[in-house]
Amino acid sequence: MSSLAKALSVAILMGTAGQSAAAINGAAVDRALTAVRLNPAATRLSAADAFTARSVIVDANGTEHVRMDRTYRGLPVIGGDMVVHSRAGVLQGTSVTLAKPINVGVTPALSVDSAITAAGVQFGTQFEAVPSASLVVFAASANPKLAYDVLYTGTAKDGTPQRMHYYVDALDGAILAKEDAIKTGILPGTGAQTGTTPPPPSVTPASGPGYSLFAGTVPLNTQWNATRRIYELVDSTRGNTAITDMGNGYRGAGTLMVDADNKWGNAALSDRVSTGVDASYGFTKTWDFYKNTFGRVGIRGDGVGAMGAVHYSINYVNAFWNDDCFCMSFGDGNGTTVRPLVAIDIVGHEVSHGVTAATAKLIYSGESGGLNEANSDIFGTMIEYYANNANQPPNYVIGEQIFATPAWNKFIRTMFKPYLDKTSPDCYPNAANPAGTGNRPMSEWSMMDVHYTSGVANHFFYLLAEGAVVPAGYDAGTPANLTPASLVCNGNTALVGIGREAAQQIWYKALTQYMVSNTNYAGARAATLSAAADLYGAGSREQQAVADAWAAVSVF
Incomplete structure (x- = not known):
């Protein structure tokens, strides 16, 4: 697979469908903080936690969704963010990935210089500024740990700038995870600053x-x-x-x-x-x-x-x-x-x-990174449909226009059949998945680039919106030679879509109100089911369609 198959990376924007961070509803935040204190089990609260509200969304029925960042003894908690869902001051639920309250020491055994050195072994010598490091609690894995967030900046071989964050265990120097602040379209990358908008005169x-x-x-x-x-x-x-x-x-x-x-x-x-x-x-x-x-x-x-x-x-x-x-x-x-x-x-x-x-601040690695990429593919495609420009006919094929010689197999990704690139899996790891769909055992899946694991969520969204319908130009008898059975992982060729409008509303609500930084595919399924229930009612046709579309890509 060419490097172009990894195109379209993560962009990062801030905001909410309701109130922006600049106009947060203070009363709703106070009610959410009270709900946190009254429900320590649901919010994984420890005595050393503090919270900062990042956004507030209020539904038409008065349900408040308050997104919060967490600190522990004054240290940022990576993966500790959550969304508090309440109505009339009564907790309705939480979106949180912490398994239990944090209980870690905050005195490092490793020096700052040693942490920078440990990260530098992975980054290499081609850094362009003095690396920096600060203490955090890394809670994006099962067991929270005290860590250093070490930042290296540089330039990748293809010219993409890099701003790579390494999370280094503050006790033994192990690299817990890494994440790039630069989200590429084609190749994973990080970036040196490209500047700010010039101040306007008259x-x-x-x-x-x-x-x-x-x-x-x-x-x-x-x-x-x-x-x-x-x-x-x-x-x-x-x-x-x-x-x-x-x-x-x-x-x-x-x-x-x-x-x-x-x-x-x-x-x-x-x-x-x-x-x-x-x-x-x-x-x-x-x-x-x-x-x-x-x-x-x-x-x-x-x-x-x-x-x-x-x-x-x-x-x-x-x-x-x-x-x-x-x-x-x-x-x-x-x-x-x-x-x-x-x-x-x-x-x-x-x-x-x-x-x-x-919003969700999905961490750019692992399954959350795949969902991050998929979110951009989904909305990039919906924006193309919104524009509805005859010179750029909308479809579920991403980036086909940039190729000098158009062809059915010239694209960055295809949402209806991710495995057309011969790398991106159609289905979540499952022993029952049919051969030839990019199926991977979990051990291989977990190591794949986020531009490939995004395919499962892309596939889900296509099936939710359109159903098991082969797009024109890819059906039987064409070079792609796809059939409805080619589009589903469970044989459900009767799957009917709910349309793009409903599908994008469900996905957006799930992203902005239910997903958090460490959400995985199981969490995305739960988030979209909750969003569908909010929008269309529990047990509605739309909510059942969400469940059916996830089942069709082997997410249960």
Whole structure:
């Protein structure tokens, strides 16, 4: 499988469908904290715990969902976050992955320098800044441990920046886990900061046509800079989202894209602005999708836009979201077989990493990492359907437009049949899974890259929305030669979908109200069942469809 099969990585956004972190409902937080104190078993409460509310969502029936981060004796708890669900001050349930209250010492036996050295053995010598380390409680595994969070920054061989966090046991120096703050589209990566949005001088909103590589001629919201006497590719109607040109470098923020006549690009690579048009269009449709579909205003739900940097590095076949600078970077491809990575489903994928970071904060490794990637695939695809652009026909095939020579087997991933890439499993590990679907024993599954284990959740979502229906162009007699039986892991070819609208509402509610940082596939099943019950009623057709779709990918 080519490296492109790993495309579309994690973007991270913050916000909620209800109230943003900037406008948290203080009374709801107080009620949630009271519920925590009164229900220590359900919340895994220890005497040394403290909590900070990150977001509040209030349902129409008055149920409050308060997402909280946990500290233990003043130390951040990795994997200790939870969502408290209550109504009229009475606890309805909790979303939490801690198995029991934390009880660890907070005095390290290992020095900071030794922890940095232990992490450095894995990272190597190609780091670009002095590594840093801070104490945390690592509770993303069964037994919480005192650990150092050691951060190394550098650049991967393919040019992707790296910001790798290593969790080092503070007693014996063992590496407990690692997580990259950079979420790539194609290859796993981390990233050096690509900058922040330049502060605007005297500007007024404007609009002009954009001539893109992939989306056709599209309207762009821009701004007239009266100080510089030039138009800038900044959308003040969407939180001052800005597009810059990295000049094929990899440091700094790049140069803000400008134009004299407010006509942008020429629909070809000969004008560097054409790539920026696609990026701007993708940001626009992503912002509008989240706002109009879920009531979410901006990536973090706070009305603030992000920055997109095009022309990142040379022959860079990737795109990535950087948690730390709240920005995206887009490579130009390899100049031959792969074009710039600014197709709308790729943009939507990366930006949706930001939504994950602001809500469930799914840890980017193991099963939670696969769900993180799947969330971006799911919403990148739904954004493509939302845009409904004839030049970018919506489908459940991800990234097909970036290939210079289109073909049925040129894609990054396929949601309806992940194993078309010959790597991503169709089904969760299960001895009964049919041969030829990428089935892996649990020992191999647990070691797979998150861009592959995401396939099971992608597959679930397709079946939930569409049912066991083979997409046009992939059915019997085509090169893919798929049948309804090819799409399910349990033989249930009668599976009927509930439609994209209901499916995306269920997934979004599950992500923002029920999933937490260490949610696994079993937890995702429980989260979507709860979300379906909230939206459509316990025992409803939609909730049964959720159960049936998970069963069809062997998650029980």
